Each structure stands twice: as C-alpha cells, then as structure tokens.
Amino acid sequence: MNFYITTTTKCNLECSYCYGKSCLDFGSDFKGLKIDYSVPTRMSYDIHDLARFIRKDPSPTIIFYGGEPLIEVEKVEEIIDNIPAERYIIQTNGLLLDKLKPKYVKRLNTLLVSLDGDETVTDRNRGENVYRRVIENLKLIEGRGFKGELIARMTVTVGSEIDKQVMWLLTNRDFAFKSVHWQLDALFWQNDFDKEIFGDWSERVYMPGVRRLIETWIERIEAAGEVLRIYPLIAIMYSLLTDEKCKLRCGSGWNTFNIQTDGNITPCPVMSGMLDFYLGNIWDSNPLDISDSTFVGEPCSECEVQxxxxxxxxFANVTKLWGDEGFRMVCETVMDLINSLRKVEWRVRSAMREGKVEVGDFNYGRFNSCEIIP
Ligand code: SF4
Ligand code: SF4
Structure with a gap:
C-alpha cells in the first residue's frame, strides 16, 4: 500500500491557485462537511509509532507531502532512516531540495516537482524567480546522484495553453523533463467557479489544446517510435491497449492513504481534517484493515467511462464544490481526453505492429502520486 506522510501543512510559497484561492474560500461552509481545524501544522506523533504502523504492511510506498514536505527535511531524513519502504516518493515545490543530503537524494525513487510550464507561466502562478531556483536545485540533485524518475507536475489554470506548456517542459534546451503530469485547477475550492469563464476556456482553449498535444504525441510515436512520458496520455493509452479496468487512479481510499500530522488517517492529503472520512490512526489501525475502505460514489459509480x-x-466526488454543473463541466474534459485517445488507439496499434513501440512503453509505476486523470 501507499502512504502519504504529511510532514507539515506549512508552505514556503503563496501560489495563486492554492494560498490565493484558500483566502477566497475563507469562511465557506465546505458543503456541510465536518472539518477538524485543530490538526497541527507539524507532525505531532512519534516516528517510532509511525514505523510500527507501516511495518504491518509488507510492501509500503512512502510519499512525502505537505504543505511543503521539505520544510521538515530532518523528519524526511529520519523517516527514511527508520522506516523501510519499497519506494520513497516526494511531492515538492523544489525550493528546498538543496537541503536534502546526497545520501537521501539517492534513496528517492520518484520526485514530483511543481512547475506549471515555462518560466513566465510558473512565476506568474508561483512567485518571482521560482522557476529558476527550482531548475538550479534540480541540476544540483542530479549532481548529487538522483537517479529516480523526475516528474514535472503542472497545475493548469484558466488561460494556460496546455500543449505549448507540456511540450516546452519536455523539450526545452536548458532542462528538459522526461515525464510530465498535469492537474486541472478545478473543483478544489468553492468560490472560484465561474461557469462562463471556465466553460469558455475549456471549450475554446483547453480541450483543443489537449487534442493538439495528443496529435503531437502520436506523430512522435509514428515517426520515431518515441513515447513521450505525458502521464495522462501514457496511462490512459495503456488501459485502452490492455483493456485494463481501473479504480480511482490515485488510489486514495482503497490502496493509498494519508497520515496527517496528528497520526489520524484519511484517504488522501487533500482530505486532511475531514472528520467524516477519518479511517483510523497509526496507533490502533492495521493498514491491511483499512484497504478498500472508501470509493467514489455517484455520478462516477454510474458513469460509462468509470x-x-x-x-x-x-475529494471532488464527495465535496462537489462547484455543484453538479461544475462537476459535469470537468467531466466533459475527461471524456474528451479519453475519446481523443480512443480515436488514435489504432495508430498506436499500427506502430506496435510495425515494431516501433511496444505496450510496455506506455506502462508506468502505479500510484506514484500522479492522479493520471487531470
Ligand atoms: S486525485 Fe483527489 S482524491 Fe486523489 S490524491 Fe488527488 S485530491 Fe486526493
Ligand atoms: S468522467 Fe466524471 S463522472 Fe465519469 S468517472 Fe470520471 S469523474 Fe466520474
């Protein structure tokens, strides 16, 4: 199983879509769900208690998460020293990577770093000079022996041009990423939904941009047998090629859980403090007993592409912070993505028959903190 460990809820950035929107939502009723506002900002439990809990799982993955997890870099190092795991993954904004000692850098299997595209786009969302500082740190940790998978994790906001930004991250000459994942800035807050603005952007800019990106991706496969590791594309195409039937792809609530800073367990870190979804705690629970405990309900459970x-x-399924209409508008983008990939599936199969690519080229390490569906 996979365990997010939220080392802190603090962050050293004030990104427009996270800190900025949280201020807009201040005082919102959270759709009547009960929230524990007393969850501490720092880990308040003993790491040996966490070790006792995780050791009951025969093959754990540990994913460090925050806030910004590296604000508590000593805790990250202490956990790696004391809790054996099959994989160590970190999701970070990258600004403190230079604080992580080489010994620990080498232990990381996957590093997800938040960048929203090129320097202009990233700095507009995340703060002045953030892009440059992160790239310098990434070069540094590569020099310190990081050999795992480095994934650029984008937040795509209204106004972003998805194809341009993804391709820039994958191909720019200064520091090109091998893997990119993106997540829509949608359904996370209550007061940022504007039906006209989101609807117009998703119809006119986002979905056509995703279709262009898929065309570029498939042309590379056909021309050079090169499968760009664009997570939403490789993972969905793998499912189509293998007829794989998926549960929630991030794993939350069925094989992936979050240990919040007070030792209570929730399905995912974004659901920290959501009392209705507490699943136990590190002292009294057995990881094997909480698996398969929470699943998405309607409309997903009735959906033809589930x-x-x-x-x-x-989180979006249980909160529906944009209401049914907003939820449906996001689903339209998902269905368009899936349908667009279905339309090119025959071209991938042709490339496979010609020996240019094989099904394994679309495979990936499951539950590596990529949500897969943007
Ligand atoms: S996709 Fe949703 S449920 Fe899954 S980890 Fe992200 S916020 Fe949590
Ligand atoms: S497309 Fe929408 S309704 Fe269907 S499974 Fe996905 S999130 Fe749920």
Missing part, C-alpha cells in the same frame, strides 16, 4: 477514468478524484 473503468477508464477511475472516478478522477475522491
């Missing part, structure tokens, strides 16, 4: 989509996001 076996491909998986339900996108448990």
């Amino acid at each position: 076996h491909v989509c998986g339900g996108r996001c448990l």
Whole structure:
C-alpha cells in the first residue's frame, strides 16, 4: 500500500491557485462537511509509532507531502532512516531540495516537482524567480546522484495553453523533463467557479489544446517510435491497449492513504481534517484493515467511462464544490481526453505492429502520486 506522510501543512510559497484561492474560500461552509481545524501544522506523533504502523504492511510506498514536505527535511531524513519502504516518493515545490543530503537524494525513487510550464507561466502562478531556483536545485540533485524518475507536475489554470506548456517542459534546451503530469485547477475550492469563464476556456482553449498535444504525441510515436512520458496520455493509452479496468487512479481510499500530522488517517492529503472520512490512526489501525475502505460514489459509480477514468478524484466526488454543473463541466474534459485517445488507439496499434513501440512503453509505476486523470 501507499502512504502519504504529511510532514507539515506549512508552505514556503503563496501560489495563486492554492494560498490565493484558500483566502477566497475563507469562511465557506465546505458543503456541510465536518472539518477538524485543530490538526497541527507539524507532525505531532512519534516516528517510532509511525514505523510500527507501516511495518504491518509488507510492501509500503512512502510519499512525502505537505504543505511543503521539505520544510521538515530532518523528519524526511529520519523517516527514511527508520522506516523501510519499497519506494520513497516526494511531492515538492523544489525550493528546498538543496537541503536534502546526497545520501537521501539517492534513496528517492520518484520526485514530483511543481512547475506549471515555462518560466513566465510558473512565476506568474508561483512567485518571482521560482522557476529558476527550482531548475538550479534540480541540476544540483542530479549532481548529487538522483537517479529516480523526475516528474514535472503542472497545475493548469484558466488561460494556460496546455500543449505549448507540456511540450516546452519536455523539450526545452536548458532542462528538459522526461515525464510530465498535469492537474486541472478545478473543483478544489468553492468560490472560484465561474461557469462562463471556465466553460469558455475549456471549450475554446483547453480541450483543443489537449487534442493538439495528443496529435503531437502520436506523430512522435509514428515517426520515431518515441513515447513521450505525458502521464495522462501514457496511462490512459495503456488501459485502452490492455483493456485494463481501473479504480480511482490515485488510489486514495482503497490502496493509498494519508497520515496527517496528528497520526489520524484519511484517504488522501487533500482530505486532511475531514472528520467524516477519518479511517483510523497509526496507533490502533492495521493498514491491511483499512484497504478498500472508501470509493467514489455517484455520478462516477454510474458513469460509462468509470473503468477508464477511475472516478478522477475522491475529494471532488464527495465535496462537489462547484455543484453538479461544475462537476459535469470537468467531466466533459475527461471524456474528451479519453475519446481523443480512443480515436488514435489504432495508430498506436499500427506502430506496435510495425515494431516501433511496444505496450510496455506506455506502462508506468502505479500510484506514484500522479492522479493520471487531470
Ligand atoms: S468522467 Fe466524471 S463522472 Fe465519469 S468517472 Fe470520471 S469523474 Fe466520474
Ligand atoms: S486525485 Fe483527489 S482524491 Fe486523489 S490524491 Fe488527488 S485530491 Fe486526493
């Protein structure tokens, strides 16, 4: 199983779509769900208690998460020293990577770093000079022996040109990423939904941009047998090629869980403090007993593409912060993505028959903190 460990809820950035929108939502009723506002900002439990809990799982993955997890870099190092795991993954904004000692850098299997595209786009969302500082740190940790998978994790906001930004991250000459994943800035807050603005952007800019990106991706496959590791594309195409039936692809609530800073367990870190979804705690629970405990309900459970989509996001499913209409508008983008990939599936199969690519080229390490469905 996979365990997010939220080392802190603090962050050293004030990104427009996270900190900025959280201020807009201040005082919102959270759709009547009960929230524990007393969850501490720092880990308040003993790491040996966490070790006792995780050791009951025969093959754990540990994913460090925050806030910004590296604000508590000593805790990250202490956990790696004391809790054996099959994989260590970190999701970070990258600004403090230079604080992580080489010994620990080498232990990381996957590093997801938040960048929203090129320097202009990233700095507009995340703050002045953030892009440059992160790239310098990434070069540094590569020099310190990082050999795992480095994934650029984009947040795509209204106004972004998805194809341009993804391709820039994959091909720019200064520091090109091998893997990119993106997540829509949608359904996370209550007061940022504007039907006209989101609807117009998703119809006119986002979905056509995704279709262009798929065309570029497939042309590379056909021309050079090169499968760009664009997560939403490789993972969905793998499912289509293998007829794989998916549950929620991030794993939250069924094989992936979050240990919040007070030792209570929730399905995912974004659901920290959501009392209705507490699943136990590190002292009294056995990881094997909480698996398969929470699943997405309607409309996902009735959806014709659920076996491909998986339900996108448990948090969005249970909160529906944009109401039914907003939820449906996001689903339209998911269905368009899946349908666009279905339309090119025969071209991938042709490339496979010609020996240019094989099905394994679309495979990936499951539950590596990529949600897969944007
Ligand atoms: S497309 Fe929408 S309704 Fe269907 S499974 Fe995905 S998130 Fe749920
Ligand atoms: S996709 Fe949703 S449920 Fe899954 S980890 Fe992200 S916020 Fe949590």
